[in-house]
Amino acid sequence: MPRTNEPGRTVVSRLLELLFAFQPGQSSLSxxxxxxxxxxxxxxxxxxxxxxxxxxxxxxxxxxxxTVGLRLWQLGTLAPRTEPLRALALPFMEDLYAALQQHVQLAILEGREAVIVERLSAPNAMDLVSQVAGRLPLHCSGVGKVLLSHGGPDLIEEVLRGALPRYTARTVVDPAELRKQIADCRRTGTAVIRGELTDGADSVATRIVNGEGVVVAALSVVVRSDSVKHQAVLPSVVASGLGISRLLGWRPGVKVRER
Structure with missing residues (x-):
């Protein structure tokens, strides 16, 4: 049944539904x-x-x-949760990209998913399942686990009680094991993912914290499995996350807290 027949349906709601029909991977529609x-x-x-x-x-x-028009894209860049963050993070992301020549991505939490707000990718980097504005699951992506770990007990329980899709043979779907990983991530501020979301793709991620100690985003580098040692990449990723956090007002001694 066409939803336009629903009682109380307004022109604005119809316009918004048309615009929201455009999604990553469906950016051009007839x-x-x-x-x-x-x-x-x-x-x-x-x-x-x-x-x-x-x-x-x-x-x-x-x-x-x-396709989405230029004026709508310009409006989207004014979103306060993403644009200032992107502007501050981009120089650090560019440095990571220059050093590693791999995918470097920045994500924020929205609902029960991580949304990629910026990505830099080398031409020869491996293919990934999502692009900028794409969404990643919280339980098996690097940025997702960082955001989940700092999202508060209600979010953690909601995700662990819900469906935990298995994307590869290495996807962790056992709630008990995920609780251990979440606790480690909350303690260290980092997550290392080995082929859980995409076969052959590993992710090294860290948190980004604002001046109040709230984790507002996650930064990650995605590399081909066995192409580099994770412990060699981790210090650079963490240093970049700390640098962005400082620009957001964080200082050593500010306790990281949950949402």
Whole structure:
């Protein structure tokens, strides 16, 4: 049943549903795909798409498909949770990238997932399952485990009581083992993942802390398994995380606390 028939449905909610239909891996959609993804009538989708395109929120390519428009992208860069953080973190990420020539990524917590807000990738780096604005599971990604470990007891219990999908043969799905890893991560501020999310991909991650001691983000380097020693990468990643944390107001002696 088309959701546009729901009582109380507003034009704004329909516009937002159209915009939210665009996702990582689905950044270009045809009119028919928008109709299918939103469940709204073809005539309604066409009218709203014309309005959004006219306002610059969407752009129509020569092939007739639609993408997010420049004006909407500019608006997104003003998001207070990501843009100041990205600006402060980028020089440190560039240094890690220059030194290691691997994936370097920055992520924040949103709900029960980690959202990548910035990534630098070498042309010859291995393929990963997500891109910027993509989402990663908390229980088996490097940035995810860091964010989960500092997300508070309610989040930890919610994640461990829920479904814990197995992505590879090495994915840890045993709640008892995950509790041990979470405790270690909370103590050290770091996480090392060995092929849990993507076969052949390891991740070394650390926390980023603000002036109040709250973990606001996680930084990681993703490398091909057995290409480098994790202990050789870890000090550089931790140093970068501490540097970003200092710019956010953190100082030695400020106790790291949960959300």
């Amino acid at each position: 009119l028919a795909e928008l109709v299918r993804k939103t469940g709204m009538p073809h005539a309604t989708v066409r009218r709203l798409v014309v309005e959004l395109t006219g306002a610059g929120a969407l752009e129509r390519g020569e092939d007739g498909r639609y």
